Amino acid sequence: xxxxxxxxxxxxxxxxxxxxxxxxxxxxxxxxxxxxxxxxxxxxxxxxxxxxxxxxxxxxxxxxxxxxxxxxxxxxxxxxxxxxxxxxxxxxxxxxxxxxxxxxxxxxxxxxxxxxxxxxxxxxxxxxxxxxxxxxxxxxxxxxxxxxxxxxxxxxxxxxxxxxxxxxxxxxxxxxxxxxxxxxxxxxxxxxxxxxxxxxxxxxxxxxxxxxxxxxxxxxxxxxxxxxxxxxxxxxxxxxxxxxxxxxxxxxxxxxxxxxxxxxxxxxxxxxxxxxxxxxxxxxxxxxxxxxxxxxxxxxxxxxxxxxxxxxxxxxxxxxxxxxxxxxxxxxxxxxxxxxxxxxxxxxxxxxxxxxxxxxxxxxxxxxxxxxxxxxxxxxxxxxxxxxxxxxxxxxxxxxxxxxxxxxxxxxxxxxxxxxxxxxxxxxxxxxxxxxxxxxxxxxxxxxxxxxxxxxxxxxxxxxxxxxxxxxxxxxxxxxxxxxx
Numbered sequence: 001x002x003x004x005x006x007x008x009x010x011x012x013x014x015x016x017x018x019x020x021x022x023x024x025x026x027x028x029x030x031x032x033x034x035x036x037x038x039x040x041x042x043x044x045x046x047x048x049x050x051x052x053x054x055x056x057x058x059x060x061x062x063x064x065x066x067x068x069x070x071x072x073x074x075x076x077x078x079x080x081x082x083x084x085x086x087x088x089x090x091x092x093x094x095x096x097x098x099x100x101x102x103x104x105x106x107x108x109x110x111x112x113x114x115x116x117x118x119x120x121x122x123x124x125x126x127x128x129x130x131x132x133x134x135x136x137x138x139x140x141x142x143x144x145x146x147x148x149x150x151x152x153x154x155x156x157x158x159x160x161x162x163x164x165x166x167x168x169x170x171x172x173x174x175x176x177x178x179x180x181x182x183x184x185x186x187x188x189x190x191x192x193x194x195x196x197x198x199x200x201x202x203x204x205x206x207x208x209x210x211x212x213x214x215x216x217x218x219x220x221x222x223x224x225x226x227x228x229x230x231x232x233x234x235x236x237x238x239x240x241x242x243x244x245x246x247x248x249x250x251x252x253x254x255x256x257x258x259x260x261x262x263x264x265x266x267x268x269x270x271x272x273x274x275x276x277x278x279x280x281x282x283x284x285x286x287x288x289x290x291x292x293x294x295x296x297x298x299x300x301x302x303x304x305x306x307x308x309x310x311x312x313x314x315x316x317x318x319x320x321x322x323x324x325x326x327x328x329x330x331x332x333x334x335x336x337x338x339x340x341x342x343x344x345x346x347x348x349x350x351x352x353x354x355x356x357x358x359x360x361x362x363x364x365x366x367x368x369x370x371x372x373x374x375x376x377x378x379x380x381x382x383x384x385x386x387x388x389x390x391x392x393x394x395x396x397x398x399x400x401x402x403x404x405x406x407x408x409x410x411x412x413x414x415x416x417x418x419x420x421x422x423x424x425x426x427x428x429x430x431x432x433x434x435x436x437x438x439x440x441x442x443x444x445x446x447x448x449x450x451x452x453x454x455x456x457x458x459x460x461x462x463x464x465x466x467x468x469x470x471x472x473x474x475x476x477x478x479x480x481x482x483x484x485x
């Protein structure tokens with residue numbers, strides 16, 4: 001068997017890095033609207049004044065800003081619906097290149113909105129960019145997992161989240177008033193995602209298509225072998241992987257409809273696992289912190305709340321890198337369980353601190369520490385794993401649908417939270433964090449009881465476990481479920 005070093009070829013690394021330029025763009029547009037919010041709201045008001053010779057009503061301004069922030073997530077929810085069609089028709093790599101055009105169009109619309117004095121153009125630009133988000137955050141893990149060797153699959157899939165978190169931090173920095181978050185430069189700031197989009201167009205066409213797609217979906221064995229040689233280099237592992245792919249192809253049907261995906265018995269447990277893990281991840285408080293951290297720190301009377309928010313971004317990147325190094329050592333189960341449990345503790349702490357903050361203002365420093373700890377708990381486990389676990393739990397025909405399902409759950413959760421967190425915070429106050437705690441504990445409990453460890457196992461081996469568990473309670477299966485290997 002080839003060593004890890006032999007499998008780490010320049011082509012493989014180029015393919016992974018070229019793919020994650022997409023998630024870098026998404027992270028950038030997630031982080032860049034937080035700090036300059038007031039300046040962009042002033043642009044909305046100025047545009048309204050130039051049209052109607054009066055100021056925009058406060059409730060209309062609040063609604064338009066909420067719509068501008070959340071429309072990206074709604075667009076991503078819609079974009080998720082196209083994952084299967086694109087991935088199975090054009091292939092994994094080509095689909096990423098196709099949807100990259102949506103990012104370019106969205107960024108251009110956002111950039112042009114200021115010159116055209118049109119907040120509608122800004123909102124439409126974020127919607128178009130949202131379509132890109134929903135597609136690429138499924139296509140990326142799909143491509144990365146299918147080109148990666150088994151023993152590096154989880155670590156490389158985590159790079160998607162590392163790139164996303166790095167994009168958030170870059171967006172936060174670019175959005176600062178001392179950088180590009182000014183009345184004159186905010187439109188230029190929104191256009192900077194064109195740089196990684198261009199880099200992706202320059203690099204990805206020279207990377208190979210997924211060998212699994214070529215062999216299992218297209219039946220092109222010679223092309224699949226050529227792609228593997230490019231990805232792995234001269235290695236006996238190429239023939240081993242080809243054989244494993246042929247075995248998986250023999251166990252799977254050639255095509256699968258969405259209806260069959262949701263009704264097939266062997267997919268039932270993986271679907272429930274993906275549902276719980278993803279909702280537990282998205283509704284565990286992280287997205288509320290990322291979207292509203294500046295306002296949260298303002299409420300706690302920190303003078304430089306936006307710089308503390310920058311600290312949130314830095315912690316976010318740091319712990320995605322920690323996850324990258326731990327993923328193939330600790331495994332998916334341990335990281336998920338640790339992450340969900342820590343998220344529950346953090347949300348309980350947030351409730352307690354927020355409830356007594358007006359009595360003991362000194363606790364605001366502890367609140368910052370809890371926020372940082374919550375971010376780190378999310379990124380060490382639930383954050384990256386929720387995006388790629390579906391690709392490991394399903395066989396080749398079901399994988400694109402499973403990733404589309406993952407994307408819908410993730411972006412749907414983000415959209416709901418962006419829309420509902422402010423009114424929930426007004427309604428429940430500090431107790432809103434107890435809702436997040438409940439979701440984290442539910443996900444912890446289900447992961448403990450149902451999720452198999454997928455580290456170091458082939459796709460066919462994992463799928464065989466679910467095929468073998470049809471009609472059998474999963475807790476009786478001793479080969480991988482409910483175990484810490």
